[in-house]
Every structure is written in C-alpha cells, then in structure tokens.
Amino acid sequence: MAKTRVIYWFRTDLRLHDSPALRAALDLNAEAFWPIWTWDPHYVYKTRVGVNRWQFLIDCQNDLSKSITRLNPNSKLFLMREAPQTLFPKLFRAWKITHLVFEKDTDPYARARDAVVMEAAKEAGVEVIVRYGRTLWDSDELVKKNGNKPTMSIKQVEAAGPKIGPVPKPIPAPNSMPDPGETTLNFEREVPEQHPDLNEGCREKKDKSYEKIAGPNGDFAVPTLAELGFPPATTPHRGGESIALCSLHKTTSNATYTATFQKPKTAPTAFSPQSTTLLSPHLHFGTLSVRQFYWDVQDVLSSYKGKEKASTPPTSLIGQLLFRDMYFGAQAHLGHAFSSTLHNPKCRFIPWQLSNAPTPTTTPPSNPASTSTYTIDSPQAEAWFQRWKYGRTGFPWIDALMRQLRQEGWIHHLGRHAVACFLTRGGCYVSWERGAEVFEEWLIDHEEACNIGNWQWLSCTAFFAQYYRIYSPVAFGKGWDQHGAFVRRYVPELGTLDEKWIYEPWKAPEEELRRAGVRIEGDGASGSGEEEGVYPQPMFDFAERRTICLEKMKKAYAVGLYGDDHRVLDGSWKHLFDEPSNEHEEEQGSENNRKRKAKGQATLDGHFKKAKI
DNA sequence: AATGTGGTTGATGCT
DNA sequence: TAGCATCAACCACAT
Numbered sequence A: 001m002a003k004t005r006v007i008y009w010f011r012t013d014l015r016l017h018d019s020p021a022l023r024a025a026l027d028l029n030a031e032a033f034w035p036i037w038t039w040d041p042h043y044v045y046k047t048r049v050g051v052n053r054w055q056f057l058i059d060c061q062n063d064l065s066k067s068i069t070r071l072n073p074n075s076k077l078f079l080m081r082e083a084p085q086t087l088f089p090k091l092f093r094a095w096k097i098t099h100l101v102f103e104k105d106t107d108p109y110a111r112a113r114d115a116v117v118m119e120a121a122k123e124a125g126v127e128v129i130v131r132y133g134r135t136l137w138d139s140d141e142l143v144k145k146n147g148n149k150p151t152m153s154i155k156q157v158e159a160a161g162p163k164i165g166p167v168p169k170p171i172p173a174p175n176s177m178p179d180p181g182e183t184t185l186n187f188e189r190e191v192p193e194q195h196p197d198l199n200e201g202c203r204e205k206k207d208k209s210y211e212k213i214a215g216p217n218g219d220f221a222v223p224t225l226a227e228l229g230f231p232p233a234t235t236p237h238r239g240g241e242s243i244a245l246c247s248l249h250k251t252t253s254n255a256t257y258t259a260t261f262q263k264p265k266t267a268p269t270a271f272s273p274q275s276t277t278l279l280s281p282h283l284h285f286g287t288l289s290v291r292q293f294y295w296d297v298q299d300v301l302s303s304y305k306g307k308e309k310a311s312t313p314p315t316s317l318i319g320q321l322l323f324r325d326m327y328f329g330a331q332a333h334l335g336h337a338f339s340s341t342l343h344n345p346k347c348r349f350i351p352w353q354l355s356n357a358p359t360p361t362t363t364p365p366s367n368p369a370s371t372s373t374y375t376i377d378s379p380q381a382e383a384w385f386q387r388w389k390y391g392r393t394g395f396p397w398i399d400a401l402m403r404q405l406r407q408e409g410w411i412h413h414l415g416r417h418a419v420a421c422f423l424t425r426g427g428c429y430v431s432w433e434r435g436a437e438v439f440e441e442w443l444i445d446h447e448e449a450c451n452i453g454n455w456q457w458l459s460c461t462a463f464f465a466q467y468y469r470i471y472s473p474v475a476f477g478k479g480w481d482q483h484g485a486f487v488r489r490y491v492p493e494l495g496t497l498d499e500k501w502i503y504e505p506w507k508a509p510e511e512e513l514r515r516a517g518v519r520i521e522g523d524g525a526s527g528s529g530e531e532e533g534v535y536p537q538p539m540f541d542f543a544e545r546r547t548i549c550l551e552k553m554k555k556a557y558a559v560g561l562y563g564d565d566h567r568v569l570d571g572s573w574k575h576l577f578d579e580p581s582n583e584h585e586e587e588q589g590s591e592n593n594r595k596r597k598a599k600g601q602a603t604l605d606g607h608f609k610k611a612k613i
Numbered sequence B: 001a002a003t004g005t006g007g008t009t010g011a012t013g014c015t
Numbered sequence C: 001t002a003g004c005a006t007c008a009a010c011c012a013c014a015t
Helices: A020-026 A041-045 A051-071 A086-092 A109-126 A139-145 A153-164 A241-252 A255-260 A280-285 A290-303 A317-339 A379-389 A396-408 A413-423 A432-442 A448-458 A475-480 A485-490 A510-516 A541-558 A573-578 A583-599 A605-610
Strands: A004-011 A032-038 A079-081 A099-103 A127-129
Touching: A004 A020, A020 A099, A020 A127, A020 A605, A051 A241, A051 A280, A051 A317, A051 A432, A086 A109, A099 A109, A109 A127, A109 A317, A139 A153, A153 A317, A153 A396, A241 A255, A241 A290, A241 A448, A255 A290, A290 A317, A317 A448, A379 A396, A379 A413, A396 A413, A396 A432, A396 A475, A396 A485, A413 A432, A413 A448, A413 A475, A475 A485, A541 A573
Parallel strands: A004 A032, A004 A099, A032 A079, A099 A127
Antiparallel strands: none
16 A cells, blocks of 8 residues: 555535545545645634634534545544644644645635645645646636636636536545544644734634634534634524535426526525525535536536526526636636725726725735725715615615625625615715625625625626616515515514505605504614614615716726726826816727727826827 | 627616 | 617627
C-alpha cells in the first residue's frame, strides 16, 4: 500500500456525491485519510453570516459527518478551529501529511487564502491536488473562452461554455473511506483576531467557538449555535446532502414540472409550497452538485414526451444554472472589484445615496468589500433603508417579502427583484451595496457571486439596463396573488383586511380598518409602529419617487461613468452631475457610451479632449 | 458603420 | 383571458 497520508479539505463541497476533488483524494489509496473542515475567522467575523445560514451550515456538516462515519466507523468530519493559513503548516508536520486535496474556489478571499496554504504546502513538501466541481464549467476556463473577459451576458456563457466541452457527468459517491491517522495536536494554537466582528449584533452571548482547537470536548465536533453565541435559528429550511438529494429527486420525479419550468412564470407569492425548487442553498453549500442537477434535468428532458413544450434557456431550469455560471465567471475575472461599484470597470456609476465610502487608494481593494463602510449622506435615505430592511415600509408587499427573508432566509427570485428594485432605482435610490449586505446576512442561499451580480442586475448598473421597467410595490404582488394570502401570512396585522385594500391599506376607509382591527399610523421607525394592530403609513408616494428615480437614472446613464473611472474615484464626478441637464450634455453622454463601447475598457478622457476641440 | 432585433421576470389599457 | 401597443428609450449583438 502506498504511504500516502491525505487531508481532504471540505469547503464549498459538503457532499460525497459527484465530487471530482474527493474522488481524486480517494484515488490516492491513502494509509491515512482525514476529512476536515477548518473554522475560518474570515467566515466567522468578517463576513455577514446570519443565524439562519449558520444553522444551515451546521446541518450540512452534521449530515456529512454522519455519512462519512457510515463509510468508515473510525472516521468523521474533523472540525479544526483555527485559520487555515496558520493551521496547515503545523498540521502538515504534526500528522506527516503527504497530500492536501480540495475543490477549487474562485471567490476572491478564497483565492488569496488558498495561495497562502499552497505556498505552505510547497515549503512542507506536501503535494496539493485541486479539482473543480463548483459550477458547470471551471469559471477561469469560462473566462478564457470568453476572450479573457468577464461573462456579462447569458449569450456569452452559452457560447463560451461548450467551447470548453460538455458538462462533466456526475461521479458516484465513494463506498469506502480509509481510516484517519492520529489526531493529536502537539503544537501551539493561534487565536484569531476577533475584532471587528461583523456579526456582533447577532450574538446574544460571547463567541466561544475558538476557545479550543478541537472544540469544547476535544473531539473535533461540529459547533453549535450556542457556542457561537447565537440565538436559535428561525428558518424552517434545513441543510445537508441527504435532504439536498431528496429535494432534487422530488423535483426531477415530476417530469412535467422539470421539463416545462419557466422561471418568470413561477409565483413569488407561493409559500406552501414554494413555486421553485428551493435547491439554491444546497448548491451554495455544495451539498448538491450543480452537475448532478444539470444531468438529472437533462435526463428528464431527453425522455420527456408531455403535451406542453419543454422550456429552454434562459427561462428553463438549465437556464438558471447558466446564470449561476455567468455570475461566477464575472466574479472570477473581476475579483474583489466585482463586489462594489468603486474600482469595478463593469459597474455603471450611479450617485446613489448610502454608497460605499471611497477607499483611500486608487488601486482595487485587496480586502473583501463586505468590510466596507458607508456614510449617511441622507438621513431620509437611511431611514428608508432601515424601514426597508425590517419590513416597515408601509407597503405590505415589500414588507411581507422582507419579513419572510429575515425569518426564513429565503424568498422567491421575483420577490428579490421587487425588493431590490424598490430599494435602488425604483423607490429609495439607495445603493445596491446596502441591499446586497442585508441579503448577505439573511439569505441561507447567499452566494457572493450571484448576490452581487443580481443586485447589479436589478439596480441596472451591470448585466441589465432597462431601468424604465420598474416594479410597482402594489401592482406586482397583486398580479400574482389577488387575495393577498402571501401578505396576510407575513404581515399578520393586516390578516383580516379586505382584499380590496390589502396592498394599499392606507387607502382603506376607517370602518374597514376598524373591522379588520388595524390602525395605519406611525412612521415605521424602529421602536414605533410595532404595537399590536398597528401598521405604518407608506414611507413615500411611490408614483412620485418612481418619477424622481427615473430622472436620476436617465441622468446617470447620460453621464455614462463606470466604477473604475478616475473621476468616480477622486470625487470630481460631482461636476458632471451638478450641471443642469441640457441637450448638449445628453449628446455628450451618448457619445461617452459609444466611445466606451468602441474602445473597450478605455476611459472617457479621449472623448472629453475631443469634445473640447 | 448604421440599423434592426431581442433582451429570463413592468404597468396599463385596449381589443 | 390572452395578446398587443404604448409608455420611454437602455444595452448587446448580428448584419
């Protein structure tokens, strides 16, 4: 038997089925094999992981650990509470490791982290094996086949993907796993820097997850929410590969549903059950392989003989997976710059309120944007933002969605459209970055690439540009749910209000409100309007805000700046917006856009010089 | 190079 | 009830 001593490092792939990296690790026929997870202070303190997503992660880890033990009673998922960058060099020596194997991760922080770990492995003489299995196609390969440009449209993905080759077929789960070696830890432990802690506000008690490297009982156990100082989760959705595979099977065993799925025709108001598959959190944690999903759907399609025509990308289920690859491809190319407007060459500059504060340097940030700060440049906008976040806008459709999000960690994609449009270009004119942070904290399926990409889409700063298509906080929900069952479910204080007023309670006559036992009053600010039987006034006249936002968007598009423009970074963009809108300037704007298009990444300087002549 | 067409998911009012 | 034009007018992509 080969004397290989292997660490398999689980990260974005909490599964045994269809894992190219795990297969590569097991093919080493190790004499000792440790399946491990490293607790990462970056994840624990520097990203917004809400209680519900923590619960989901813990579910995934427990399920995976059980599955490993089923393959080998001596093994399980070994959780190590130290940063991988400092842990691995010590672990390599202590356990005489010969191989480290993991799935490639193209998130900007992950790339930097893995580079450090791979360097340490090189120094320790440990061979590193990396395999890709997180998207349909390796995101870096996808970018290459897209002319070394970020994938910014679904057409580009449809063209570039097949150039790489067909989506790899699923790999069966292993049916055995070698014993782990010794698990003694005879080395000094490095306690991570715990401040600042982005999740401090969520904790009821002090975080104790890093007190001992192998957990409180020294058995490498999966942590509990209590250890992290969190209160119990509120989400009804549970994680784990077992559940993920059951859910996938449930979806694909309904051939008609699977083959004719059209995303825009699924109701965002359906809640019991939901109208979509709810497989996104499983894709996020890698408890479901996206390629397994892809091929299971393809199998259904190839044998489908139903009356209704099968759907095709982009609206079909396969189309949804292509969008995911598109966002991963954009992020793989742009790195940290993808996550904010500033420094982002593909993100249109709009002078939103509550935007990320500019970084002092002119180079793209090396730190994740999630540690960004913003200035309250408008108390009004900040108040609207807070009311939006906590579901107290006075628009029941918006509030129901935001409350469902906070409580359950998941809302339908079209619901995300409705609240995102409302916060940004179709109501509050608040930066998409603020909304993205709330989603980061509250979504159990939060995937940085997809979240950032979708917020840019909805705010019409990248991927999508039809800013005049604005969702109404009244009409859109009503179109899907005439009777307001969804609103009643999540905004119970309006539970018995007649359907005539359920989307616009401020218009209801006094006697209707009295009969329904609700008063419409207060400004929805924190600490007010939370009295039982009270629902806030709408925070603004939507029609009025709609018009204002449209004008502002039109202006910003005419000016035509992007996040990497020096005038955006040095603040001189203000002059371009101060000037009153006139014919000449509109022409300049169009010219800007045309020039930019013709010159690719060129700045607008050339045009301005030309314009002066 | 100018022009036309289409773009996963708008709202409204008309036929 | 589904399909269409209108609203105002964006970008990407193909020709």
